[in-house]
Amino acid sequence: MGVAFLGQVTKSDVEAALKVLNFAIYHKELTDMEEREHEREREAERENRAQRRRTNRNTAGDDNQATTNADGDGPDVDAMDVDEPAEQPTTGISTERTEAFNSAFLQCMRYQQSITIDDLEKAVNTGAAIYSRPEIMTLLQKLQDDNRVMIADDGKVHLV
Known part of the structure; x- marks a missing residue:
């Protein structure tokens, strides 16, 4: 006696099955997958912010020439131009x-x-x-x- 396959298996189907199996075997919820997904989302957001900053700098650069620093040996770097560290605690707790x-x-x-x-x-x-x-x-x-x-x-x- 077989089971009829009626559609596609989605990512959420697989994740749900993994959670059920993990709970059945280890009696705990599967959170590692969720943590990895959250980290991927945070990384994508950091990349988006960096891309927006680069785009904003390029747009501003089109309007006026880059200025040099007081020594005359390179462009001034605005404090806002520095990328955030990869892992910045938002809670102040380690x-x-x-x-x-x-x-x-x-x-x-x-x-x-x-x-x-x-x-x-x-x-x-x-x-x-x-x-x-x-x-x-x-x-x-x-x-x-x-x-x-x-x-x-x-x-x-x-x-x-």
């Missing part, structure tokens, strides 16, 4: 602490879809790293900005 929090958060949310911020604070502070309430809120806001959680007005955090 990458290591952010990753440790995300890991503890996902472990805490393994079998539930929502949690109060008070309970989350207790759960993530059972390990070696201790997070203040402002750090937790900053990290949760980053997760919300990435559309991974929703912070409700009633003090609960819901997985998206």
Whole structure:
């Protein structure tokens, strides 16, 4: 007895199947794929910004000649012309602490879809790293900005 194939397999079909398999085998959600996808999106955005800056400089250069610096040996470089570093923390919290929090958060949310911020604070502070309430809120806001959680007005955090 076979299964009839009725259409194309899309990327989202494959990702859904991988999530189901990963959960069945390891009892955890597949987040590495999502993290790689987010990193690709961030890299594409950085490239777009750099391209826009180059385009803006070229457009401005068409209107007037490049000026030389005070020494007369090259063009002046505006502070805005410098590209951003590849990995610039937006939260002010180290990458290591952010990753440790995300890991503890996902472990805490393994079998539930929502949690109060008070309970989350207790759960993530059972390990070696201790997070203040402002750090937790900053990290949760980053997760919300990435559309991974929703912070409700009633003090609960819901997985998206």
